[in-house]
Amino acid sequence: MAQKVHIERLKLTGFRNYASQSLELDARHVVLVGDNGAGKTNLMEAVSLLSxxxxxxxxxxxxxxxxxxxxASGFSIFASLEGMAGPVDIGTGVDGLEESGARKVRINGSPARSADDMLEHLRLLWLTPSMDGLFTGSAGDRRRFLDRLVLSVDPAHGSRAxxxxxxxxxxxxxxxEGRADxxxxxxxxxxxxxxxxxxAMARSEVVRLLSALIDDSQAESPFPAAxxxxxxFLEDEGLETASDMEVAFIDLMKHGRGRDAAAGRTLSGPHRMDLVVHHRAKAMPAALSSTGEQKALLIGIILGHAQLVRSLTGHAPILLLDEVAAHLxxxxxxxxxxxxxxxxxxxxMTGTDAAMFGSLGPRGQMFEVSEGRATPRREAAS
Ligand SMILES: Nc1ncnc2c1ncn2[C@@H]1O[C@H](COP(=O)(O)OP(=O)(O)OP(=O)(O)O)[C@@H](O)[C@H]1O
Structure with a gap:
């Protein structure tokens, strides 16, 4: 049985409201408790930059x-973890504002070829309050959400996109420019x-696998199935193979040149795809569900996807669940x-009230966060 992928040590320097912070973690869940504006999400955001x-x-x-x-100073994030390929140290950051366009990544002390190299060691999935409007918001946000899901099972997806x-x-x-040779x-x-x-095929495959997984786990899950x-993109064409799709897309672009030139952009393509989500039991678009139902649907999708990452890679992803517990x-x-x-x-996981994590008991490692400092909380939550 593979070791659980988990961060064992985390060090932030000059990041958001953290001057310098080190955390020693174990394989348990990390619970960050503190008042609004304390720095809970900032700490999670630092972890999210390990992807x-x-x-x-x-x-x-x-x-x-x-x-x-x-x-002249920048920020740095350093993590020691039990990764997918064994123990590993990952460091990332920028040296100063003038260099803030490029983030450096070092793996075991050596410069990484690209940030994608981090995917060899861990996969991260997150759920944040800003995703609350995902179903009612723009197709671009849903595509970005979908692409992060795809990236977590298919690391080549990012560079392809x-x-x-x-x-x-x-x-x-x-x-x-009208000078199209x-x-x-x-x-x-x-x-x-x-x-x-x-x-498009990578996205379809992930959606297909995710649907199958939701079908299988529907009965046991306390979250509504999506x-x-x-x-x-070409969904009505009945095209079976990649080469048929390529021919059809080339044709679409060739015939659309005049229209695209007038619009100043390419009007058809996988960059216009959208993820359509329905609440299954209610047979209703997710966008029409209540705020609480939408959150529950999203949690179900993320958990289903975590299961998918685990079954495809043999390793579970690390989850970042910001302000999720309070809504349940x-x-x-x-x-x-x-x-x-x-x-x-x-x-x-984050929350303003330690009592919310009471049922986690000893499975959680709790930190009190205040003004950019996280300190281990000794007593069990009451
Ligand atoms: N670059 C920065 N430098 C210093 N402080 C910053 C920086 N960016 C954000 N902050 C501060 O970080 C704090 C917000 O932290 P964070 O978003 O982690 O809060 P939180 O603990 O998750 O709170 P909430 O429960 O309200 O979501 C704010 O006080 C903000 O001013």
């Missing part, structure tokens, strides 16, 4: 560097179709704790 991208707040690095620090974006930006530029466009469109179809599907009644909260235990995930 590629801008972390769970998607903040520019200039925002996360501790305010009031010397202009980035290359697709780059090729699409070049195509848009060429078309709007057809041979150049042919080349860009061929590249876009190969990358775009691979991207039905998830994708729309917005006692029974669902206890069920959530039990589920993440069964999944063998290390979970970071």
């Amino acid at each position: 590629p991208g801008r972390g769970m707040r998607r903040a520019p690095y200039s925002d996360v560097i501790k305010a009031g620090s010397e202009p 980035l290359s697709y974006e780059r090729a699409m930006r070049s195509r848009n530029r060429l078309l709007s 057809p041979t150049w466009l042919d080349g860009l469109e061929a590249q876009m179709s190969e990358l775009g179809v691979a991207m 039905s998830v599907r994708l729309e917005g 009644d006692e029974g669902r909260r206890a069920a959530l704790f039990d589920l993440i235990e069964t999944l063998d995930c290390q979970a970071f």
